[in-house]
Amino acid sequence: MRLLVSWLRDFVDIDASAEEIADRMGLRGFEVASVESFDGPVSHDAVIDFEVTANRPDCLSVIGLAREVATIYDLPLTLPSSSAGAKLELNPLPTGASDPLTVRIEDEELCPRYMATSLK
Secondary structure, three states, X not given: OEEEHHHHHHHOOOOOOHHHHHHHHXXXXXXXXXXXXXXXXXXXXXXXXXXXXXXXXXXXXXXXXXXXXXXXXXXXXXXXXXXXXXXXXOOOOOOOOOOOOOOOOOOOOOOOOOOOOOOO
16 A cells, blocks of 8 residues: 555644654554655655555555554544535445344354444
8 A cells, every 4th residue: 555645644644754654654563665755746745655464454545544643643633524615525335225134143152142233
Protein backbone atom coordinates (compact mmCIF):
# COMPACT_ATOMS: atom_id res chain seq x y z
CA MET A 1 0.00 0.00 0.00
CA ARG A 2 1.61 3.22 -1.17
CA LEU A 3 0.76 6.17 1.08
CA LEU A 4 1.28 9.78 0.04
CA VAL A 5 2.18 11.57 3.28
CA SER A 6 0.26 14.74 2.30
CA TRP A 7 -2.90 12.62 2.04
CA LEU A 8 -2.20 11.20 5.49
CA ARG A 9 -1.98 14.75 6.83
CA ASP A 10 -5.52 15.41 5.55
CA PHE A 11 -6.73 13.03 8.27
CA VAL A 12 -4.09 13.36 11.02
CA ASP A 13 -2.48 16.68 11.98
CA ILE A 14 1.07 15.38 12.25
CA ASP A 15 4.40 17.15 11.79
CA ALA A 16 6.63 14.05 11.80
CA SER A 17 8.79 13.30 8.77
CA ALA A 18 7.97 10.46 6.41
CA GLU A 19 10.99 8.54 7.70
CA GLU A 20 9.85 8.88 11.32
CA ILE A 21 6.31 7.78 10.43
CA ALA A 22 7.72 4.77 8.55
CA ASP A 23 9.97 3.86 11.50
CA ARG A 24 7.12 4.07 14.04
CA MET A 25 4.78 2.06 11.78
CA GLY A 26 7.56 -0.52 11.37
CA LEU A 27 7.61 -0.96 15.13
CA ARG A 28 3.88 -1.71 14.95
CA GLY A 29 4.44 -4.61 12.55
CA PHE A 30 4.03 -2.88 9.20
CA GLU A 31 6.90 -3.75 6.89
CA VAL A 32 8.15 -0.66 5.08
CA ALA A 33 9.31 -1.48 1.56
CA SER A 34 10.52 2.05 0.78
CA VAL A 35 10.27 5.76 1.52
CA GLU A 36 10.61 7.94 -1.57
CA SER A 37 10.74 11.73 -1.87
CA PHE A 38 8.02 13.05 -4.13
CA ASP A 39 8.05 16.36 -5.94
CA GLY A 40 4.43 17.31 -6.19
CA PRO A 41 2.06 20.13 -5.30
CA VAL A 42 3.12 19.90 -1.64
CA SER A 43 6.77 20.63 -0.94
CA HIS A 44 8.73 17.96 0.94
CA ASP A 45 6.13 15.30 0.24
CA ALA A 46 6.97 11.60 0.26
CA VAL A 47 5.49 8.23 -0.55
CA ILE A 48 5.77 5.41 2.00
CA ASP A 49 5.32 1.91 0.58
CA PHE A 50 3.92 -0.45 3.22
CA GLU A 51 3.58 -4.22 2.92
CA VAL A 52 0.17 -4.79 4.53
CA THR A 53 -0.34 -8.35 5.76
CA ALA A 54 -3.47 -10.36 5.05
CA ASN A 55 -4.69 -10.04 8.64
CA ARG A 56 -4.86 -6.20 8.38
CA PRO A 57 -7.25 -5.44 5.52
CA ASP A 58 -8.41 -2.39 7.50
CA CYS A 59 -5.10 -0.76 6.54
CA LEU A 60 -5.56 -1.08 2.79
CA SER A 61 -6.78 2.51 2.55
CA VAL A 62 -5.49 5.96 3.41
CA ILE A 63 -8.03 6.25 6.23
CA GLY A 64 -7.01 2.86 7.64
CA LEU A 65 -3.33 3.81 7.72
CA ALA A 66 -4.22 7.27 9.07
CA ARG A 67 -6.09 5.57 11.92
CA GLU A 68 -2.94 3.62 12.80
CA VAL A 69 -0.76 6.74 12.68
CA ALA A 70 -3.25 8.65 14.84
CA THR A 71 -3.10 5.84 17.39
CA ILE A 72 0.71 5.74 17.40
CA TYR A 73 1.03 9.48 17.98
CA ASP A 74 -2.07 9.76 20.22
CA LEU A 75 -3.64 12.32 17.88
CA PRO A 76 -7.26 12.73 16.78
CA LEU A 77 -8.35 11.27 13.46
CA THR A 78 -10.35 13.66 11.27
CA LEU A 79 -12.74 11.72 9.07
CA PRO A 80 -14.16 13.15 5.84
CA SER A 81 -17.35 15.15 6.15
CA SER A 82 -20.51 14.14 4.33
CA SER A 83 -22.03 17.63 4.57
CA ALA A 84 -22.82 19.62 1.45
CA GLY A 85 -19.77 21.33 -0.01
CA ALA A 86 -17.34 19.00 1.71
CA LYS A 87 -14.08 18.37 -0.09
CA LEU A 88 -14.49 14.60 0.15
CA GLU A 89 -17.63 12.56 0.64
CA LEU A 90 -18.06 8.95 1.62
CA ASN A 91 -21.16 7.51 0.01
CA PRO A 92 -22.84 4.84 2.13
CA LEU A 93 -23.47 1.47 0.58
CA PRO A 94 -27.07 0.96 -0.54
CA THR A 95 -29.08 -1.20 1.79
CA GLY A 96 -32.23 -3.19 1.26
CA ALA A 97 -35.28 -3.58 3.43
CA SER A 98 -34.61 -4.68 6.95
CA ASP A 99 -35.43 -8.36 7.33
CA PRO A 100 -35.45 -10.00 10.74
CA LEU A 101 -32.74 -12.59 11.17
CA THR A 102 -33.44 -15.89 12.84
CA VAL A 103 -30.62 -17.88 14.40
CA ARG A 104 -31.04 -21.52 15.35
CA ILE A 105 -28.30 -23.25 17.33
CA GLU A 106 -28.31 -26.90 16.40
CA ASP A 107 -25.47 -28.04 18.69
CA GLU A 108 -25.14 -26.15 21.98
CA GLU A 109 -21.80 -27.83 22.76
CA LEU A 110 -20.24 -26.35 19.62
CA CYS A 111 -21.86 -22.94 20.20
CA PRO A 112 -22.44 -22.38 23.92
CA ARG A 113 -23.05 -18.65 23.48
CA TYR A 114 -24.26 -16.45 20.61
CA MET A 115 -24.53 -12.68 20.59
CA ALA A 116 -25.93 -10.19 18.06
CA THR A 117 -26.72 -6.52 17.97
CA SER A 118 -28.98 -4.35 15.89
CA LEU A 119 -27.30 -1.95 13.46
CA LYS A 120 -30.11 0.59 13.88
